[in-house]
Amino acid sequence: MSLYTLLGALEIGLIFSLVALGVYISFRLLRFPDLTVDGSFPLGGAVAAILISTGSDPFVATFAAMLAGAVAGLITGWLNVRLKIMDLLASILMMIALYSINLRVMGKPNVPLIMEPTVFNVLQPDGMADYVFRPLLLVLIVLLMKLLLDAFFATQTGLAIRATGSNARMARAQGVNTGLAVLAGMAVSNALVGLAGALFAQTQGGADISMGVGTIVIGLAAVIVGESLLPSRKLYLATIAVIVGAIVYRFFIALALNSDFIGLQAQDLNLVTALLVTVALVVPRLRQHWSGRKGG
Amino acid sequence: MSAFKSSKMLLGAMALATAFSAPVLAQQKSVAITAIVEHPALDAVRDGVKDQLAEAGFEAGKNLKWQYQSAQGNTGTAAQIARKFVGDRVDVIVAIATPSAQAVAAATRDIPLVFSAVTDPVVAKLVASSEASGTNISGVSDALELDKQIDLIKRIVPNATRVGMVFNPGEANSVVVVEQMRKLLPEHGMSLVEAAAPRSVDVGSAARSLIGKVDVFYTSTDNNVVSAYESLVKVGSDAKIPLVAADTGSVARGAVAAYGMDYYALGKQTGAMVVRILNGEQPGAMPFETSNILELHVNPKAAQSQGVSLSAELLESAGKVLD
Numbered sequence: 001m002s003l004y005t006l007l008g009a010l011e012i013g014l015i016f017s018l019v020a021l022g023v024y025i026s027f028r029l030l031r032f033p034d035l036t037v038d039g040s041f042p043l044g045g046a047v048a049a050i051l052i053s054t055g056s057d058p059f060v061a062t063f064a065a066m067l068a069g070a071v072a073g074l075i076t077g078w079l080n081v082r083l084k085i086m087d088l089l090a091s092i093l094m095m096i097a098l099y100s101i102n103l104r105v106m107g108k109p110n111v112p113l114i115m116e117p118t119v120f121n122v123l124q125p126d127g128m129a130d131y132v133f134r135p136l137l138l139v140l141i142v143l144l145m146k147l148l149l150d151a152f153f154a155t156q157t158g159l160a161i162r163a164t165g166s167n168a169r170m171a172r173a174q175g176v177n178t179g180l181a182v183l184a185g186m187a188v189s190n191a192l193v194g195l196a197g198a199l200f201a202q203t204q205g206g207a208d209i210s211m212g213v214g215t216i217v218i219g220l221a222a223v224i225v226g227e228s229l230l231p232s233r234k235l236y237l238a239t240i241a242v243i244v245g246a247i248v249y250r251f252f253i254a255l256a257l258n259s260d261f262i263g264l265q266a267q268d269l270n271l272v273t274a275l276l277v278t279v280a281l282v283v284p285r286l287r288q289h290w291s292g293r294k295g296g
Numbered sequence: 297m298s299a300f301k302s303s304k305m306l307l308g309a310m311a312l313a314t315a316f317s318a319p320v321l322a323q324q325k326s327v328a329i330t331a332i333v334e335h336p337a338l339d340a341v342r343d344g345v346k347d348q349l350a351e352a353g354f355e356a357g358k359n360l361k362w363q364y365q366s367a368q369g370n371t372g373t374a375a376q377i378a379r380k381f382v383g384d385r386v387d388v389i390v391a392i393a394t395p396s397a398q399a400v401a402a403a404t405r406d407i408p409l410v411f412s413a414v415t416d417p418v419v420a421k422l423v424a425s426s427e428a429s430g431t432n433i434s435g436v437s438d439a440l441e442l443d444k445q446i447d448l449i450k451r452i453v454p455n456a457t458r459v460g461m462v463f464n465p466g467e468a469n470s471v472v473v474v475e476q477m478r479k480l481l482p483e484h485g486m487s488l489v490e491a492a493a494p495r496s497v498d499v500g501s502a503a504r505s506l507i508g509k510v511d512v513f514y515t516s517t518d519n520n521v522v523s524a525y526e527s528l529v530k531v532g533s534d535a536k537i538p539l540v541a542a543d544t545g546s547v548a549r550g551a552v553a554a555y556g557m558d559y560y561a562l563g564k565q566t567g568a569m570v571v572r573i574l575n576g577e578q579p580g581a582m583p584f585e586t587s588n589i590l591e592l593h594v595n596p597k598a599a600q601s602q603g604v605s606l607s608a609e610l611l612e613s614a615g616k617v618l619d
Contacts, residue, residue, distance in 0.1 A: 002384060004382055005376075005383035006383075008378075008380065008383065009376060108471055109468045112398055113421075114421045131379075200372070203375070204371065204378075204398070205401050206398050206402075206421070208394070208395045209466040210369070211372075213370060213371075214369075218372065250376065257376065257377060267366065
């Protein structure tokens with residue numbers, strides 16, 4: 001495996017770690033099974049790509065993509081809180097609706113960003129290769145988002161979101177407006193996913209309507225891999241675990257792409273990825289099992 | 297058991313052979329090919345490229361390092377495949393269909409990229425114009441001259457005024473064709489009636505919604521439509537609306553006729569460009585090409601069940617008549 005491949009995996013892993021953080025907020029903190037992600041990821045990409053290609057500043061475009069993601073999350077939350085639609089169904093409705101909305105936003109199924117300015121090539125210092133700079137900048141963005149999230153979830157609103165997720169009835173008894181907490185959590189979660197979509201479109205040559213397919217699966221896999229590698233109940237450690245999980249997941253795909261030497265072929269890629277993730281989930285438990293034996 | 301053993305020995309022998317022959321083949325060329333998804337037409341392109349390379353003396357496993365990766369429908373994986381190929385420093389990367397080609401174009405500015413089966417490479421920003429790009433990118437487009445397609449529609453159903461198209465609004469290649477048809481058909485005294493099918497399971501119902509509104513169906517190489525072609529054929533024969541296709545593969549599956557390309561031939565044409573680059577030509581000096589081999593295929597049996605009769609002149613001019 002070449003350095004270029006590794007840095008590529010790191011770069012895409014960092015982008016998807018923002019998705020994983022979003023999924024962590026909805027699925028884990030809020031206990032809201034949110035499939036909106038499959039629509040808000042391409043929404044972020046679509047908004048960023050169309051704004052940049054029509055001449056907007058890439059930073060403004062990226063911020064607009066975050067806002068668009070937040071609005072998508074708000075609507076899913078609103079469908080659930082106000083219209084009393086079951087959480088899973090509310091998010092499915094939003095996911096389906098976003099497919100058409102994304103086509104409207106882009107005006108066509110594919111908006112290329114190959115020569116246009118992006119947040120990456122605008123900031124890139126002279127003499128530094130793009131494949132080195134992109135992961136570096138992404139590390140900064142992801143760390144910044146992680147620290148902001150840690151701080152946010154220590155505020156009154158953040159704590160209200162966590163309380164709503166762990167026990168909504170108790171939270172209401174303590175005077176928490178749980179409806180508002182769901183809306184806030186969903187907005188933050190999907191804003192992160194929208195940001196990921198915007199960054200993805202800017203690093204991979206553009207936005208495509210199909211770019212959302214399977215986002216939720218990758219996000220969930222990253223959360224679970226991260227949690228099993230670095231189990232923790234502390235939020236600031238859990239967010240690190242989730243980021244690590246997303247990156248590890250990408251390294252598994254890179255590994256699977258390089259597994260041709262053992263006779264595996266292109267069509268086996270998803271299977272190999274699934275097997276590697278399974279191993280990652282089982283190994284920590286086995287280790288626990290063995291160390292438990294030694295101790296006993 | 298013995299078959300297993302012998303295949304294992306064979307593998308061992310091959311490994312040995314490659315180990316010994318490797319130093320001799322220091323000049324070995326490498327080609328990496330990727331597609332966004334597995335699909336009969338896209339797979340045919342890949343096979344065409346491989347066979348053309350072999351004909352030109354670049355044989356996979358012998359003097360050519362050949363690798364193929366499919367993103368299995370996931371754009372994140374497509375991006376990683378692009379990075380891997382660039383990291384492997386291969387001599388030429390072949391990318392089939394728009395999202396894969398864009399992922400590779402974003403990943404490298406120096407390794408030659410040959411795209412294939414991209415309908416409009418200018419709209420996809422892979423190249424700036426139909427001139428030679430001056431960059432690392434060239435390739436083969438699968439765009440068809442739509443005037444010739446409309447001529448065929450007229451030859452099959454001479455008094456048709458309303459042309460129905462089922463298409464996936466999420467597929468760039470397909471939307472390009474629909475937009476051009478919308479502009480071109482009125483020039484020929486006809487109009488376009490569209491029905492969207494965002495998923496392949498929607499193709500049948502989208503086609504049924506057009507019954508009574510159209511005189512003839514025209515099907516482009518839309519992935520959803522091609523994968524659910526049988527459901528269109530059923531609507532066509534139930535409602536006696538003939539189907540005219542853009543690719544010859546669909547004629548065997550029940551379209552009345554197609555004046556179209558064969559994706560395997562498109563792959564061979566792509567392969568020929570790869571060979572030129574392997575032999576030292578610059579991709580930036582090669583303007584992108586469109587399919588140069590078009591063939592008329594007709595299916596009289598389908599014509600009968602869809603309520604049209606084919607003229608003797610049409611049958612005679614056909615490159616292939618299915619029975």
